[in-house]
Amino acid sequence: MPSDLHGLADIDRLIHEPARLALAAILSVVESADFLYLQRETGLTKGNLSSHLAKLEEAGYIAIEKTYRGRVPLTLVRLTDAGTAAYRTYRARFKKFLEKTG
Amino acid sequence: MPSDLHGLADIDRLIHEPARLALAAILSVVESADFLYLQRETGLTKGNLSSHLAKLEEAGYIAIEKTYRGRVPLTLVRLTDAGTAAYRTYRARFKKFLEKTG
DNA sequence: CAAACTAGTTAGTTATACAAACCATAAAGG
DNA sequence: CCTTTATGGTTTGTATAACTAACTAGTTTG
Secondary structure, three states: OOOHHHHOOOOOHHHHOHHHHHHHHHHHHHOOEEHHHHHHHHOOOHHHHHHHHHHHHHOOOEEEEEEEEOOEEEEEEEEOHHHHHHHHHHHHHHHHHHHHOO | OOOHHHHOOOOOHHHHOHHHHHHHHHHHHHOOEEHHHHHHHHOOOHHHHHHHHHHHHHOOOEEEEEEEEOOEEEEEEEEOHHHHHHHHHHHHHHHHHHHHOO
């Protein structure tokens, strides 16, 4: 394999996807967020948000806690350590790409 | 629609895709490049490269000129003005995102 | 003249994002 | 009450996307 253009090739696709990148950006600053808050912030449909969260959870990037607010179900999401690390790495890599190709 | 998280939502997907982002980065600095050069730089398979180029051409981001080197066919690729503009916009937007969420 | 290389395209598979429809419960209105 | 409306999601289906493998076509080399 060639130079792979400044590590662009092994960018984390899971985070690269704009919807998930937005989610990571939000979760990186809030400790934890509920489903509807995330939906409003990202503008995603419920289904879409649900599937993105499932992917992030599968990757171990987020932890999903299903609880109740009163008797109304409530889904709380937070970034795991792995998720935080992945997000940081992604940002660093991309920043480097932008600089190197500036 | 909500805040859309610093314009991340309307990022140019055509350029956002890492393979095409790499292509744009290369083409933004070389005036013109041939197929095999691009293949080696990006590490893409021929088929994959071909389809990415087709998409970029369809969008008017690149111009493809099919010519000959001696009697061997040669495909030359260069960024159009629209492509250059789109690449620049993409970079600016992403940079902004990185800064704002820094 | 056969093998192997150059330069690509086409065809087919797999994965992805996305929206629409659905399900379940709870509160509110008549 | 019991129907509507809202909350909080999941499941399902579909169109697009990326990617690989196989094929085409001509060319050089042994």
